[in-house]
Amino acid sequence: MTAPDTSAPYVRSEVAGGFATVTLDSPHNRNAISSRLVGELRQALAAAAADDAVRAVVLIHTGGTFCAGADLSEAGGAPDADPAELAAGRTAQMTELLREFLELPKPIVARIDGHVRAGGMGLVGACDIAIAGPSSTFALTEARLGLAASIISLTVLPRLTSRAAGRYFLTGEKFDSAEAERLGLITIAAEDTAATVAAISAELALASPQGLAESKRLTTARMLADFDRYGEELAAQSARLFGSPEAIEGMTAFFQRRPPAWAPSE
Numbered sequence: 001m002t003a004p005d006t007s008a009p010y011v012r013s014e015v016a017g018g019f020a021t022v023t024l025d026s027p028h029n030r031n032a033i034s035s036r037l038v039g040e041l042r043q044a045l046a047a048a049a050a051d052d053a054v055r056a057v058v059l060i061h062t063g064g065t066f067c068a069g070a071d072l073s074e075a076g077g078a079p080d081a082d083p084a085e086l087a088a089g090r091t092a093q094m095t096e097l098l099r100e101f102l103e104l105p106k107p108i109v110a111r112i113d114g115h116v117r118a119g120g121m122g123l124v125g126a127c128d129i130a131i132a133g134p135s136s137t138f139a140l141t142e143a144r145l146g147l148a149a150s151i152i153s154l155t156v157l158p159r160l161t162s163r164a165a166g167r168y169f170l171t172g173e174k175f176d177s178a179e180a181e182r183l184g185l186i187t188i189a190a191e192d193t194a195a196t197v198a199a200i201s202a203e204l205a206l207a208s209p210q211g212l213a214e215s216k217r218l219t220t221a222r223m224l225a226d227f228d229r230y231g232e233e234l235a236a237q238s239a240r241l242f243g244s245p246e247a248i249e250g251m252t253a254f255f256q257r258r259p260p261a262w263a264p265s266e
Contacts, residue, residue, distance in 0.1 A: 141172045
């Protein structure tokens with residue numbers, strides 16, 4: 001097996017026709033939310049915000065997974081590292097990233113042609129418009145690892161019906177793009193995501209930059225208020241859970257490809 005090229009960027013960005021196309025390009029770990037991917041994605045968003053030629057951002061991905069969630073390979077850290085401190089640092093990164101999605105004065109359109117898991121669901125929830133193809137599946141898998149969807153709940157819960165949240169936050173089961181559209185997680189379940197994104201982009205091109213920025217402020221205000229109200233508490237929950245014996249067992253079982261101690265053996 002060929003080793004991944006770690007010198008290549010994990011996030012690529014190009015501007016054409018008034019749109020910045022930002023690509024999650026870390027397929028070796030299924031576009032997991034690593035410190036490096038977060039840093040490069042924040043840089044791409046900052047560049048789009050500063051570029052007057054950019055009307056909106058289109059977020060796409062390489063490989064069969066849009067985003068697999070947190071990069072659990074970073075969870076161990078140095079042998080003498082405090083898991084709670086590591087978790088606090090990762091949570092702070094994720095919180096800042098999701099805020100930047102919401103605060104960006106330009107719409108973010110997600111084009112999803114693959115799987116979305118755990119923290120990746122937070123990215124989808126933070127996008128203004130999300131379009132997913134028939135190969136896409138979604139799952140909030142944290143509970144199966146002894147964790148909870150702490151910080152990402154701030155962008156996912158407002159998108160779901162309360163009954164859907166009660167089911168999928170607890171069971172961790174996966175669902176398809178048609179169900180994601182029905183529940184409100186995504187905007188459109190499309191057979192051809194490229195054509196649908198092009199059509200949405202054409203509509204966005206008719207709006208003024210000021211109109212887009214001020215309209216987005218209206219649609220994200222309540223989510224941002226919840227970041228201010230609940231963010232610190234949820235960050236503490238995340239740090240506490242990552243350092244817990246159950247989470248350590250859950251992540252160990254995940255890497256060993258076996259059921260965790262509390263699950264029925266196969």
